Every structure is written in C-alpha cells, then in structure tokens.
Amino acid sequence: MKEIVSITATLGLILAVTLFLNLLEQSGQQIAPTEKPGTAEPQPDVQIRNATIIKTDDFGYHKYHLHAERVEHYLQRSTELENLRLIVGSASNESDWLLTAEAGWMDAASKQLLLHGEVLVNQRKEGSEDITGLTRDMLVDYANTLAYSSAPATLLNGQNMTSGTGLFINFSRPGKISLLSRVSGTHVFE
Amino acid sequence: MSSSKFTLLLLLLALPLLPVAEEKSAVRVEADNVVHDEATGKVTYSGNVVVTRGEMQLLSDTLVITRDRNTGEGIITATGEPLKFLTNSEGQTVTGDASTATYQVDSRQLELLGSPMNFESVDASGQKLNGSASVARYDMESSFLSMSGSPVRFRQTPAGDEQPIMGTSSKADYDMNQKLLVLSGKATVQQDGNTVRNDRIVFNLKESVITAGAKANAKERVETLLELE
Numbered sequence: 001m002k003e004i005v006s007i008t009a010t011l012g013l014i015l016a017v018t019l020f021l022n023l024l025e026q027s028g029q030q031i032a033p034t035e036k037p038g039t040a041e042p043q044p045d046v047q048i049r050n051a052t053i054i055k056t057d058d059f060g061y062h063k064y065h066l067h068a069e070r071v072e073h074y075l076q077r078s079t080e081l082e083n084l085r086l087i088v089g090s091a092s093n094e095s096d097w098l099l100t101a102e103a104g105w106m107d108a109a110s111k112q113l114l115l116h117g118e119v120l121v122n123q124r125k126e127g128s129e130d131i132t133g134l135t136r137d138m139l140v141d142y143a144n145t146l147a148y149s150s151a152p153a154t155l156l157n158g159q160n161m162t163s164g165t166g167l168f169i170n171f172s173r174p175g176k177i178s179l180l181s182r183v184s185g186t187h188v189f190e
Numbered sequence: 191m192s193s194s195k196f197t198l199l200l201l202l203l204a205l206p207l208l209p210v211a212e213e214k215s216a217v218r219v220e221a222d223n224v225v226h227d228e229a230t231g232k233v234t235y236s237g238n239v240v241v242t243r244g245e246m247q248l249l250s251d252t253l254v255i256t257r258d259r260n261t262g263e264g265i266i267t268a269t270g271e272p273l274k275f276l277t278n279s280e281g282q283t284v285t286g287d288a289s290t291a292t293y294q295v296d297s298r299q300l301e302l303l304g305s306p307m308n309f310e311s312v313d314a315s316g317q318k319l320n321g322s323a324s325v326a327r328y329d330m331e332s333s334f335l336s337m338s339g340s341p342v343r344f345r346q347t348p349a350g351d352e353q354p355i356m357g358t359s360s361k362a363d364y365d366m367n368q369k370l371l372v373l374s375g376k377a378t379v380q381q382d383g384n385t386v387r388n389d390r391i392v393f394n395l396k397e398s399v400i401t402a403g404a405k406a407n408a409k410e411r412v413e414t415l416l417e418l419e
Contacts, residue, residue, distance in 0.1 A: 095228065125228050155226060160233070162224055175228030183235065185219040187255055189264035189295045 044072035044080075055142070062089050064142065066113075068104065079106040086113065086140065088147075088171050095125035095174050099140065099147065113140040119149065121167070123175065129158035131177055135167045145171040153179055159188035217243045217266065217295065219253060232256050241266060245330065246300065248291055249274040264295035272304065279330050281314035282366050288326075298330040306339060311366065317395065318347040319364065319371070333366035341376065346395060355381045355393070355400075369396035377402075 051071040055064040065088075068081035081104035088097040100122075101115035114137070121133035135153035140146075146169060153167035155177065166180030222237025235241075235253040243266075250268035257264055272287035277300070286309035288302040302309075303325055310320035321344030323337035341358040348354070360375025370392065373379070377391040379400055388402035 123228065128228055128231065131226055131228060157226060157233075162219075162226070162233075164224065175230075176225055178223060178225045180223050183219075183221045183224045185221075185224060185233070185235070187217040187219070187233070187264065189215050189217070 042074055042077065045075045046073040047071070048073075062087070064088055076108060078108055079110070080104070081106065084115070086115075088140075095123055097169060097171065098122045098124075099138065101138070111141070111143045113142070114138075115140065121169070121177070123177070125175065132156045133167060133177060138167065147171070150180075155179065159190070161186050215295070217241060217255070217264070219255075221253065230256075239268065239270075241268065243293070243295065245277055245279045246293065247276045248293070250291070261296075263297070266293040266295065267291070268293075272307075275300070275302065277328065277330060279333060282311065282333060283313075284309060284311045284328065284335070286310060300328040300330065302326040302328070306343075309335075311335070311364070313366070313369075319395065320345055320347075321362075323362070335364040335366065337362045337364070342373075344371070344373075346371075346393075348398065352398070353382050355379060357391070357393070359391070370394055 048071040049069065051068050053064075053066040054062055055066075057063050064086065066081075066084060066086050068084040070082040072080045074080070082102070084101055084104045086099040086101075086104075088099070098121070099115060100120040101117060103116040105114045105116065106112070116137060119135050119138040121131075121135070121138075123131045133153055133155045135149040136151035138147055138149040138151075141148075147167075148169070149167045150165070151167075152165050153163070155162045155167075162179060162183060162185035164179030164181060164183035168178040168180055170176060219235050219239065219241045221235035221239040223235070225234045225236075227234070233255040235255075236251070239248075239250045239253040241248045241250070241253055248266075248268045250270035250273035252269050254267045255264065256267070268291045269289065272289055273291055274287050275285065275291055277284045286302070286307060288304035288307035290303040292301045293299070304323075306322035306324055307326055308320070308322045309326065310318060312318050321337075321342065322339065323342040324339035326335060326337045328335045338361045341360055342362040343358050344356070344362060346355045357373060357377065357379040359373035359377035361373070363372045363374075364370070365372075373391045373393065375389065377388055379386045379391050379393060379402075386400060386402050390403060392401040393399075394401070
C-alpha cells in the first residue's frame with residue numbers, strides 16, 4: 001500500500017512540474033511580443049520629407065543649402081537624412097560646391113554632418129572646367145568650413161584624372177580641393 | 191542616387207580619358223599629395239613627385255601644372271633640392287640635376303636652372319658628354335641643348351681609349367644630331383695637356399676635331415685646328 005502511495009505521489013509531482021513548465025512557457029510566449037527589440041529603439045520626434053535647410057551668413061547669403069528626401073530628428077540625439085544634396089557657397093560667391101550622398105547623419109548641435117557611403121563632390125565655376133570627385137564617408141565640419149574623408153578618392157577635371165587616398169576641401173578657400181596621400185594623376189594636353 | 195549610379199556616373203565621366211591617356215600627350219604624375227586650385231588653374235603636387243611624359247621623367251619635391259593663358263599650352267614646373275631629370279630621345283639619353291625645371295608640353299622645351307645644374311649626355315655608341323651650367327634649355331624636338339653659365343663646364347669622354355676633352359665657356363650650344371658643340375665667350379678646351387683658347391670654339395664630337403675662331407664661316411677668320419689622332 002505504501003508503494004502505491006509513493007508511486008502516486010511521484011507521478012503527481014512529475015505532473016505538477018510539467019504543468020508548471022507549460023504554464024511558464026505559455027506565459028513567456030505572451031510576454032515575448034512586448035519585449036521586441038524594435039519597441040525599445042527610440043522613435044524620431046520629427047519626420048520630414050523633401051526638407052530644405054538653409055543656413056545663411058550675417059549678410060543673408062546662403063552658406064549651406066541642404067536638401068534631403070527624408071529627415072528624421074531624434075530627441076537629444078541626432079538627425080538622420082536620406083538622399084541628400086548639400087550646396088556650400090564660397091565666401092566670395094564665385095563658385096559653389098555640391099556634395100551628394102545617399103545618407104547623412106547630423107550631430108545634435110548641428111555642427112557636423114557625416115555623409116555615409118559614396119559621396120559625389122562637384123564644383124562648378126564659370127569660365128573653367130568642373131571638378132568632380134568621388135569618395136566615401138565624408139565629414140562636413142560647419143564650424144570650421146571644411147570637409148574631409150580618409151577614404152580613397154578620385155578627381156576629374158576636364159581631361160585630367162587624379163586618384164589618391166583622403167580628400168580635403170576648405171570651403172573658405174574657394175576652388176581648392178586636395179588629395180592627401182598616395183596620389184597618381186594623368187593630365188592630357190591637346 | 192544609388193551607389194551603383196555614382197560609380198557609373200564616374201566611369202562615364204572618366205571614359206573619354208582612357209584611350210586619350212595612352213597618347214604621347216599624356217603626363218603621368220605620382221606624388222604624396224595634390225591640390226587642385228580652380229581659382230588659379232594650377233594643380234600642385236608635393237612630396238616625392240615623379241612626372242613622366244613619353245621620353246622625359248622628372249623627380250622633384252613639388253610640381254605645378256598650369257596652362258599658358260595666351261596659347262593654352264601645358265606648362266610643368268618642377269622644383270627640388272635638387273630635382274633629377276632624365277630624357278631619352280632617339281638613342282640620346284640626357285640625365286642630370288637642377289633646382290628648377292620648366293617643361294613646355296607642346297613644344298617639348300625643357301628649361302633647367304641650377305647653381306649649377308649638372309648634366310650627362312650619352313649617345314647610342316656610349317660617347318659621353320657631361321658638364322655643368324647655370325641655365326640650360328633643351329629642345330627635345332630638335333635635340334638641341336643650349337647652356338649658359340659662369341662658366342659652362344664640360345667634359346667629353348670618348349668611347350675608345352682616347353683621353354677626355356675638357357673645356358669651359360660662357361655659353362655652349364650642343365647639337366646632339368650633328369654632334370657639334372659650339373663654345374662661345376672665353377672658351378677654353380684642354381686635352382693631353384694642350385690648351386686652345388678663343389672666343390669661339392667649335393668641337394665636332396663625331397670627328398674629334400676642334401676648330402677655333404671668331405666666326406667659323408668668315409674668310410678672314412683665324413682658325414686653330416687640332417687633329418686629335
């Protein structure tokens with residue numbers, strides 16, 4: 001009789017544990033959706049499509065003209081941009097730089113803009129050949145009026161092509177663009 | 191614009207350069223860094239610069255590429271302490287060093303300045319002419335080297351066992367095709383202890399003949415002729 005009681009008690013214990021585990025699993029499945037990683041990520045407080053941001057100097061001239069297809073602003077963090085075009089006017093308004101990128105990231109203080117991925121640089125000036133450059137991951141420093149990249153870069157100017165590593169533009173010195181290292185160029189004279 | 195579109199755009203922009211770059215008119219440059227200045231139209235290379243254009247090569251500290259405002263001709267100016275130059279045209283190799291070199295791309299004129307600039311010319315037979323000057327203009331189109339200095343010094347080393355010939359003058363013109371070296375202005379030539387002095391000395395390197403006189407073609411000239419063999 002004692003054996004029957006003991007077996008029954010053991011089976012009962014196993015059944016209780018199994019039921020408890022099942023309940024625990026079910027409760028876990030119910031909780032899981034509320035712990036999705038996506039819900040933990042911050043959401044932008046402002047989203048704008050086809051936004052244009054213009055920063056002017058003291059005299060009202062356009063210094064920076066930024067257009068992006070999509071702008072997402074995150075509270076106390078940064079601003080993310082998609083398909084953006086940045087036009088930087090020179091101090092003398094003689095020539096403008098146009099920087100194009102697929103994505104960008106602007107810091108909370110709006111002092112720096114990081115252009116992600118491939119960046120196309122173009123300068124047009126009346127009476128001279130355009131300069132077109134291609135590089136990656138370029139930082140635009142508004143405060144110091146310069147832009148640079150440490151990635152490989154290529155410049156095209158008329159029939160001249162120059163390649164190197166690292167690209168530098170000082171917007172306060174109109175028309176100047178530099179490749180910083182390991183440069184090789186081909187110049188064709190007709 | 192997608193990444194592939196960017197790359198495609200750049201390739202399309204560069205496409206016309208590919209066949210043209212192979213032509214003789216292309217100048218290739220390697221350096222540590224470069225600055226394009228649209229305001230002045232200058233491209234400035236700096237640091238371990240090597241420029242190659244067909245038969246010519248310059249090794250310098252800096253190199254500036256511009257275009258002549260009137261003619262549009264490409265002008266290359268190299269500076270270095272010193273810069274090295276090397277040209278190889280129709281079997282004639284000219285090497286040397288200078289502090290400044292200016293090369294006109296279309297007319298193939300190379301001007302060298304130095305204090306002094308040193309040069310060495312070697313022809314296909316191995317005959318050497320080396321020396322120094324303050325200014326040298328080398329016309330690669332006609333293989334003509336014109337030098338001036340205070341003085342211009344030269345030394346010719348014949349290919350055989352002959353003794354070297356040395357000389358000085360204020361000005362020297364070397365026609366590499368004709369193998370004629372014309373010294374003018376306090377010209378002096380020495381060989382085997384013999385010295386010839388005159389205001390004008392013509393040295394035929396091919397025949398190893400020295401002609402001295404004020405005007406080589408004038409009837410009243412006084413000539414000194416030395417047969418070196």
